[in-house]
Amino acid sequence: MIVDLPDTTTSNISKALVKIREEGGAVALGRVLTLIIATHLGQEEEAIEAANDASREHPMRVIVVSTEEERSPSSGQHSGSGRLDAQIRVGGDAGASEVIVLRAYGETASDQEGLVTGLLLPDAPVVVWWPGIAPAKASTSPLGRIATIRITDASAQPNPQEALFHLAETYAPGDTDFAWTRLTLWRAQLAAVLDQPPYEPITAVDVAGAADSPSTLLLAAWLRLQLQVPVKYDLASRAIGSGGIHGVRMERATGTIELEREVPNIARLSQPGQPTHDLSLPRRSLRDCLAEELRRLDPDDLYGEVITKGLGMLETSDEGAGATA
Incomplete structure (x- = not known):
């Protein structure tokens, strides 16, 4: 009605x-x-x-x-x-x-x-979501002031990569962004891989994605923060995939772990000594992202660390990669 x-x-x-x-x-x-x-x-x-x-x-x-x-x-x-x-x-x-x-x-x-x-x-609780252009500072905007959680979407901004660094500068507890929510399946899959033997440390990481994918940059920042190893990110240098994150390569002593999405919705996992697997890894819909954010109505501390610390670590330690943004 x-x-x-x-x-x-x-x-x-x-x-x-x-x-x-x-x-x-x-x-x-x-x-x-x-x-x-x-x-x-x-x-x-x-x-x-x-x-x-x-x-x-x-x-x-x-x-x-x-x-x-x-x-x-x-x-x-x-x-x-x-x-x-x-x-x-x-x-x-x-x-x-x-x-x-x-x-x-x-x-x-x-x-x-x-x-x-x-x-x-x-x-x-009050949740505010800006599906399009976000305010200059979400937490102090007229609607953001009354909200418990404030959701933005860096991919909807004129310059998604710039938008992420702006979010880092203006971050307040309770802020979150769909560029981070779209990483959930990637983070879960990568964590599952590293939770299996051999339990060797990762020595280097490469992350690739489309030029308009802020999630690629956030994934690199998360891996840099969690693994404490050099991470390079490459935006749109390869013509694979239809957008979003293209793939992750992680180096360790026994060889390379690769998780690559060369076709929409399907990623291929290859690692030394094991058969190659095709995994379901679709790009997440607005509904999926929104439903996930509404499951928790308290500040996402990990997102806060990644956006305020992880991005800065990429800038200082991976100067060559930053030029591709």
């Missing part, structure tokens, strides 16, 4: 939610968090779809704050005193959540915190 509320207020939206619950009982109960999605007008639906899918695992209230990318005097009435159009989605149109879409224009859009404050679930 979808209820449109043109030219409305936060108070009217709250009243409409109560009315929907009383009349139809369609609004999900037992919600565990409030997810705020901050995006631009016309770019809401992909993020809402991912949130609806994730809500089957995490029942929640989703508040979408959608504003104009640019406001100027020539943009008409919407850039004047302001206007708020809202839409409430429940039942089959909202997964296991309830979705409140706030389309704000003009001066109304300048107070994002004020728009959502009256709609937050009481005594529930």
Whole structure:
């Protein structure tokens, strides 16, 4: 069910939610968090779809704050005193959540915190997700100030590699990024390999990926931090794979361990003395990344170390690799 509320207020939206619950009982109960999605007008639906899918695992209230990318005097009435159009989605149109879409224009859009404050679930964690362009500093932004967890996506920024270093400079506990979440399957597979005999130390690592893959750089930083060995990263030097991370090579005394994804979704693992294996290693969807981040509502300390320390270790110890970014 979808209820449109043109030219409305936060108070009217709250009243409409109560009315929907009383009349139809369609609004999900037992919600565990409030997810705020901050995006631009016309770019809401992909993020809402991912949130609806994730809500089957995490029942929640989703508040979408959608504003104009640019406001100027020539943009008409919407850039004047302001206007708020809202839409409430429940039942089959909202997964296991309830979705409140706030389309704000003009001066109304300048107070994002004020728009959502009256709609937050009481005594529930608040997660803010910027699926597109992120604020200069997430933790001190109007929505970031009220959030427990703040999710950005470096791959959606104009320069993904630059965005990672900016995240390192502005990091605060509670920040996380989908470039890190997309590494989960790679990190699990590499850890499993190193947990098998022979238990020899790794002496050098090479990581390769697409030029627009910030996850490649984060994987190199994680390996540098965890293994304390030289790590080189190579972005887009080989025409393999369709994007994302292409592969990892780890050297040790008995030979080379290679985990390479030359075709979409499938990676090939080869190591000395063992047969070659094909493994399922797909690029993760928005739904998968969002659902994973919502499983933990406390700061990700490992991400904090990788982004603030691991990247810096790459810069100082692997100067040649840094030139490829």
